[in-house]
Amino acid sequence: xxxxxxxxxxxxxxxxxxQKEFHVFPIDDSQIKGSPxxxxxxxxxxxxxxxxxxSSERVNGGDIIWLHKGIYNGRYKSKLKSTNKKYISVxxxxxxxxxxxxxxxxxxxxxLEIKGDKVIFKNFEVTFLGDYSRNESxxxxxxxxxxxxxxxxxxxxxxxxxxxPGSGIGSWKLTGESIIEDCTIYNNxxxxxxxxxxxxxVQNEDEKFRIIRNNIIFNNYYKGIEVWSATSVTNKEFxxxxxxxxxxxxxxxxxxxxxxDNLIIASGDAKGINVAKNVKVxxxxxxxxxxFNDFKNFGHGSSITLGYISKALVENISILDNIxxxxxxxxxxxxxxxxxxxxxxxxxxxxxxxxSSFKALEAKKINLNHNVYYTRKNSGFRILKHKDYxxxxxxxxxxxxxxxEWKLLKDFxxxxxxxxxxxxxxxxxxxxxxLEKNGNDVTVDFSNHDIEKGSSFKIYDVENRNKxxxxxxxxxxxxxxxPMGLKAFEKPLHNTxxxxxxxxxGVYRIVFEEKKQKRNVFKxxxxxxx
Numbered sequence: 001x002x003x004x005x006x007x008x009x010x011x012x013x014x015x016x017x018x019q020k021e022f023h024v025f026p027i028d029d030s031q032i033k034g035s036p037x038x039x040x041x042x043x044x045x046x047x048x049x050x051x052x053x054x055s056s057e058r059v060n061g062g063d064i065i066w067l068h069k070g071i072y073n074g075r076y077k078s079k080l081k082s083t084n085k086k087y088i089s090v091x092x093x094x095x096x097x098x099x100x101x102x103x104x105x106x107x108x109x110x111x112l113e114i115k116g117d118k119v120i121f122k123n124f125e126v127t128f129l130g131d132y133s134r135n136e137s138x139x140x141x142x143x144x145x146x147x148x149x150x151x152x153x154x155x156x157x158x159x160x161x162x163x164x165p166g167s168g169i170g171s172w173k174l175t176g177e178s179i180i181e182d183c184t185i186y187n188n189x190x191x192x193x194x195x196x197x198x199x200x201x202v203q204n205e206d207e208k209f210r211i212i213r214n215n216i217i218f219n220n221y222y223k224g225i226e227v228w229s230a231t232s233v234t235n236k237e238f239x240x241x242x243x244x245x246x247x248x249x250x251x252x253x254x255x256x257x258x259x260x261d262n263l264i265i266a267s268g269d270a271k272g273i274n275v276a277k278n279v280k281v282x283x284x285x286x287x288x289x290x291x292f293n294d295f296k297n298f299g300h301g302s303s304i305t306l307g308y309i310s311k312a313l314v315e316n317i318s319i320l321d322n323i324x325x326x327x328x329x330x331x332x333x334x335x336x337x338x339x340x341x342x343x344x345x346x347x348x349x350x351x352x353x354x355x356s357s358f359k360a361l362e363a364k365k366i367n368l369n370h371n372v373y374y375t376r377k378n379s380g381f382r383i384l385k386h387k388d389y390x391x392x393x394x395x396x397x398x399x400x401x402x403x404x405e406w407k408l409l410k411d412f413x414x415x416x417x418x419x420x421x422x423x424x425x426x427x428x429x430x431x432x433x434x435l436e437k438n439g440n441d442v443t444v445d446f447s448n449h450d451i452e453k454g455s456s457f458k459i460y461d462v463e464n465r466n467k468x469x470x471x472x473x474x475x476x477x478x479x480x481x482x483p484m485g486l487k488a489f490e491k492p493l494h495n496t497x498x499x500x501x502x503x504x505x506g507v508y509r510i511v512f513e514e515k516k517q518k519r520n521v522f523k524x525x526x527x528x529x530x
């Protein structure tokens with residue numbers, strides 16, 4: 001026993017010397033002011049830019065920079081870099097509300113620019129507060145991206161990135177193996193001749209996959225997610241090796257008055273070198289506002305698009321176990337060299353193909369099976385400017401979808417609980433997506449999750465995130481009824497064009513109280529690591 005205590009003591013001493021904590025306050029805080037002359041201690045904290053400018057000799061892997069409550073007015077650049085195997089953490093402190101507000105006079109075009117390596121950014125907000133222009137024709141308009149991730153591996157966890165007059169986050173080709181998870185990304189962009197600004201714009205030239213998981217992405221002015229490059233003069237591949245899993249993506253384009261793609265995977269490289277390839281899209285929910293009593297389902301509303309031009313056919317794209325709901329063109333399989341689509345539920349006027357995918361279909365390079373399709377007409381499979389096919393014609397012509405099902409829009413049925421997903425960074429919080437055709441309330445069963453009877457909870461509508469729409473304590477059966485049709489709780493959206501999700505669809509964050517349980521000595525000492 002004495003040896004064990006000695007070992008723990010020695011480990012604790014070594015750990016304390018190895019791990020360092022630093023503190024940051026707004027430079028204009030009313031009580032404790034951050035300063036470039038501080039030392040990062042609680043009594044003499046840094047301002048944010050000073051903290052983000054530290055060398056690896058001062059802040060290195062395993063260290064944590066705590067951002068304390070307040071509004072950080074400015075535009076910032078992070079050059080933090082870990083030189084060991086551990087990550088540096090930049091995190092909101094406890095439950096403090098930390099907001100990076102980019103609405104200042106500046107020529108810098110992003111609220112937070114990131115270079116460096118192995119840094120976790122978590123538990124804060126990136127936004128514009130107050131008044132500013134969203135119209136590029138205004139004299140005083142200037143676009144600004146929320147997060148501009150230029151180089152190095154990073155993790156983005158539990159961030160709210162919203163209301164930036166540009167894209168939410170751009171994570172570029174030199175950022176392979178990075179992770180974006182548990183974030184809520186919405187209302188980003190501005191108005192020109194069309195909407196501009198996407199939720200996530202991502203590239204990757206690395207052979208290691210980068211991961212985008214369990215995010216909620218909605219109401220951005222242009223598209224939800226672009227796995228994409230518009231460059232046509234490169235001799236490198238940098239739109240590849242991306243995993244997109246367990247996300248909820250809906251109503252992108254709404255603030256500009258036209259639904260746009262919730263997800264596009266493509267490239268504009270006319271040389272056919274930098275093609276989009278090796279992208280996995282698994283277990284996601286894609287949705288555009290839909291009236292399930294309208295059996296014609298006209299109008300724009302693309303949820304997934306593969307390919308942009310015929311000279312850059314996408315390769316090795318995997319679309320598995322997704323819910324894909326939109327309007328006339330919810331699923332666009334346009335320019336494809338090879339792909340697999342299995343176990344998806346698709347609600348669309350037609351499933352659209354282009355002739356450039358014809359060869360891949362004939363060569364059996366597009367593997368379609370075990371899908372359920374709901375379309376406007378019996379002939380719901382359309383090769384644009386060529387022919388419409390019924391399911392049986394489709395199966396016999398191309399030898400695909402042999403075990404798939406087809407039904408008319410009017411026969412659409414789906415289990416109302418589309419997704420329950422625990423946050424990796426906040427294990428007492430869950431994202432929940434629900435669909436009930438008639439807008440009735442939905443009961444959600446949490447019995448498969450480790451939640452104690454009597455635990456209190458609060459439910460937030462993600463489209464009105466600061467409003468608790470229901471609270472209580474979970475009962476013995478672990479079932480909670482969620483309110484649908486939350487018009488009564490709706491606040492005015494940020495412009496007069498944006499539309500809230502209709503009554504049949506709802507996305508929520510439910511927060512349970514953290515469990516009070518006995519923990520071993522190690523976790524009592526180092527619980528903040530877990």
